[in-house]
Amino acid sequence: MKIKNTENQFGLVAISVHWIAALAVIGLFASGLYMRSLTYYDSLYQVLPYYHKSIGVILMLLILFRIVWRFINPQPKSLDTHSSLEKKGAKLAHIGLYLLMLAVMVAGYLISTAKGHGVNVFDLFEVPATLHGIAGQGDLAGMLHEYLAYGLLGLAGLHALGALKHHFIDKDRTLFRMIKGK
Amino acid sequence: MKLRTFAAASLAALMSVSAWADKYTIDTEGAHASVEFKIKHLGYSWLVGRFNDFKGEFTYDENNLAASQVNVVIETKSIDSNHAERDKHLRGNDFLEVDEFPKAVFQSTKVIPGTDGKFQIVGDLTLHGVKKEITIDAHHIGGGNDPWGGFRNGFEGTAKITLSDFNMNFNLGPASKDVELYLQAEGIRQ
Numbered sequence: 001m002k003i004k005n006t007e008n009q010f011g012l013v014a015i016s017v018h019w020i021a022a023l024a025v026i027g028l029f030a031s032g033l034y035m036r037s038l039t040y041y042d043s044l045y046q047v048l049p050y051y052h053k054s055i056g057v058i059l060m061l062l063i064l065f066r067i068v069w070r071f072i073n074p075q076p077k078s079l080d081t082h083s084s085l086e087k088k089g090a091k092l093a094h095i096g097l098y099l100l101m102l103a104v105m106v107a108g109y110l111i112s113t114a115k116g117h118g119v120n121v122f123d124l125f126e127v128p129a130t131l132h133g134i135a136g137q138g139d140l141a142g143m144l145h146e147y148l149a150y151g152l153l154g155l156a157g158l159h160a161l162g163a164l165k166h167h168f169i170d171k172d173r174t175l176f177r178m179i180k181g182k
Numbered sequence: 183m184k185l186r187t188f189a190a191a192s193l194a195a196l197m198s199v200s201a202w203a204d205k206y207t208i209d210t211e212g213a214h215a216s217v218e219f220k221i222k223h224l225g226y227s228w229l230v231g232r233f234n235d236f237k238g239e240f241t242y243d244e245n246n247l248a249a250s251q252v253n254v255v256i257e258t259k260s261i262d263s264n265h266a267e268r269d270k271h272l273r274g275n276d277f278l279e280v281d282e283f284p285k286a287v288f289q290s291t292k293v294i295p296g297t298d299g300k301f302q303i304v305g306d307l308t309l310h311g312v313k314k315e316i317t318i319d320a321h322h323i324g325g326g327n328d329p330w331g332g333f334r335n336g337f338e339g340t341a342k343i344t345l346s347d348f349n350m351n352f353n354l355g356p357a358s359k360d361v362e363l364y365l366q367a368e369g370i371r372q
Contacts, residue, residue: 040354049267114266136259138270 001181005073009182014073017066018178022156024059025101028052029153053112054122060105067098081172086162093159100152107148110141203249206335206369208238214336214368217256225357231263231272233286240290240369242335244322247295252303252367256286276352283311291315303339312348316341318365328370336368 004011010018035048078087112119113129114137120126131137166174173182208215217233238254259280261272273280290305303318318339325335341363345351 040352111270112266115262115264115269117266132266138266139259139273142270 005076007074008076010076010177011073011181013069014066015178015181017062017069021059021062021066021101024055024062025152025156028056028059029149032149050120053108053119056105056108057119057121057127060102060109063098063101063105076177079166079172079174081170082166082174090162093155093162096155097152097159100148100155104145104148104152107141107145111138111145114138114141203241203243203246205372206240206242207372208236208240208254208367209334209370210235210237214366216364216366217254218364218366219361220364221354221361222357224355229263231261231269233257233260234262235260238288238367240367242369244325247301248293250290250293252288252290252305254288254367256288258284258286258309277350278310283309286310288316307343307348309343310348310350314343314347316343318363320365333371334368335371336366338367339363339365341365 001015002009002011003013005014031048031052035044035052038045038048078090082090109119109127110131113127113132114134116129116132118126118128134140163175163178166172167176176182215236215238217236218230219232220228220230223229233256235257236254238252240250240252242250258278259273261269261278261280263269263272272278286307286309288305288307290303292304294302294304296302299322301320301322303320304315305318306313307316318341320337320339323336323338326333328334342360343363344360345354346359
């Protein structure tokens with residue numbers, strides 16, 4: 001497998017980022033839901049938000065890198081067997097996934113930094129606060145973070161269903177291309 | 183002559199009574215007032231926070247302290263413990279539910295004078311939709327002319343409330359059931 005994409009194949013970098021991001025998004029969504037139900041004396045009460053925020057920041061950097069990578073790489077063409085509706089739908093969904101991931105993560109960042117404190121990432125570095133002190137910032141960002149996350153998960157589910165449809169119904173190589181490259 | 187003296191004295195007394203039953207606005211604009219609270223963290227330390235936005239007024243008559251009254255309205259969403267995520271939690275459903283209960287109100291019902299400038303303010307605190315009588319241990323700190331043409335009197339007070347009394351039942355641990363309030367109010371005479 002090549003590092004970079006070609007006209008017909010996904011490269012190692014694109015495939016790795018795809019599956020890491022998929023795992024991270026599912027993990028962040030699940031931990032985000034779960035950690036809000038924890039009681040004060042739960043041993044995860046402090047730990048889970050720390051991992052949630054740290055992984056969120058790392059994923060943000062990864063997605064920004066992925067967007068740059070997309071522009072300095074050829075984008076593999078859709079399979080010829082896909083209908084033009086499928087191609088357009090997939091493209092829209094991909095753009096939507098990028099935008100939603102970025103929006104969810106920015107909203108999350110704005111919750112934690114609402115009072116001007118930065119976000120500690122695995123005790124390695126701190127992302128400083130930028131926008132803060134806006135009236136109602138924490139609550140508004142919190143609401144957006146939640147609703148956009150539901151939207152992201154819904155769209156990711158659609159994206160996965162599409163891949164499974166190609167794999168099991170159309171029996172084409174769409175899903176394999178994201179695993180083996182070709 | 184005697185009658186005139188008596189009349190003058192009576193008049194003076196009457197005027198001073200009306201002059202002393204003065205209305206004051208709490209100087210929140212100049213932030214010479216604060217509503218702070220503290221609650222034990224695990225029983226190991228105090229967590230201190232405050233409500234940044236509130237308004238209030240009081241009447242004060244140093245010769246008839248029992249006639250004094252005080253009203254304060256606090257914007258619950260202004261809670262500030264210097265921690266964005268904790269403050270969001272405190273504003274939310276586990277504690278203040280600020281969307282549903284945006285204001286906390288204290289209205290005094292009686293003032294019980296004590297000694298050395300100390301007194302007790304008994305009144306109704308409406309917080310998180312629950313109205314309950316609380317007692318503030320207060321004392322007069324000082325009063326007089328300010329350098330800008332006004333006249334001020336200032337007080338501080340403490341009170342203790344129990345979170346569960348106000349229907350806030352999130353378990354913070356056995357040492358953290360009560361909240362102590364620390365109140366400062368400097369009033370400008372109207």
